[in-house]
Amino acid sequence: MKRRLMFLAVAAALIGCNCPNNKNCNQSCPVNTTTPTTEVASVKEPVVLIGKKALLTYPSLKAEVQYLSDNQLHWKTTDSQGQVAEQTNALTLKAINPTQYFLSWVENDGTTVSQVIDTEKGTVTTYLTYEDKGKRLSELLEGSFELLN
Numbered sequence: 836m837k838r839r840l841m842f843l844a845v846a847a848a849l850i851g852c853n854c855p856n857n858k859n860c861n862q863s864c865p866v867n868t869t870t871p872t873t874e875v876a877s878v879k880e881p882v883v884l885i886g887k888k889a890l891l892t893y894p895s896l897k898a899e900v901q902y903l904s905d906n907q908l909h910w911k912t913t914d915s916q917g918q919v920a921e922q923t924n925a926l927t928l929k930a931i932n933p934t935q936y937f938l939s940w941v942e943n944d945g946t947t948v949s950q951v952i953d954t955e956k957g958t959v960t961t962y963l964t965y966e967d968k969g970k971r972l973s974e975l976l977e978g979s980f981e982l983l984n
Contacts, residue, residue, distance in 0.1 A: 879932070879933040879934050879955065880933065881930070881933040881934075882933065882934055882954040882955075882982070884902040884928070884936060884952075884954075885902050885903075885904060885905055885928075886902065886903075887901075887902055887982055887983070887984055888900065888901045888902075888982075888983045888984050889902070889980060889981060889982050889983060890980075890981045890983055891959050891961075891978055891979070891980055891981075892978050892979045892981075893961070893976045893977070893978035894976075894978070895914060895915050895976075896912050896913060896914040896915065897912065897913050898910050898911065898912045898913075899911045899912075899983075902926075902928075903923070904926075905926070905928050906925060906926050906927070906928070907923065907924070907925060907926050908923070908924060908926045908938075908940065909921070909922070909923040909924075910922060910924070922942055922943055924940040924941065924942055924943075925940060925941070926938060926939075926940050927939045927940065931951070934953060934954045934955035935951065935952065935953050935954070935955075936950075936951070936952045936954075937949070937950070937951055938950045938951075938952065944965070944966075945965065945966060946963060946964065946965040947963065947964045947965075948961060948962075948963055949961070949962045949963075950962075952980050953980070954980065954982065957979055957980050957981060958977070958978070958979060958980055959977070959978050959979065959980040960975070960976070960977050961975070961976040961977075961978070962974075962975055962976075963975075963976065
């Protein structure tokens, strides 16, 4: 009987002082009454570009772009002087995540175009390289992106 009482007393002392950082157990330990929560990350619906048309607006020009397939696009640009250019080019298209895309193509005159489109923020960043007077130049453009259909 004494053994049982002694066992219960020791067990009660250990249970009552279950503070992992306090080895002396001379103080009461706070009781955690909060329930852990899990945040649910919102999953973005993928934006499909293929078969769609978009308007890209930069400070010096506007571009209407049709994403014909995952490997071809058609674009038409109008600059600030009203000059129009258009082509259909082979396209490399890669989804970065459900709302961001990396696109790249080479135009008929050798201009290379690399873009990052953010459909959620409505932005486009474009990096161009082209030849001018025998030199290779580059240009970074930032603009807005809007799906038209």
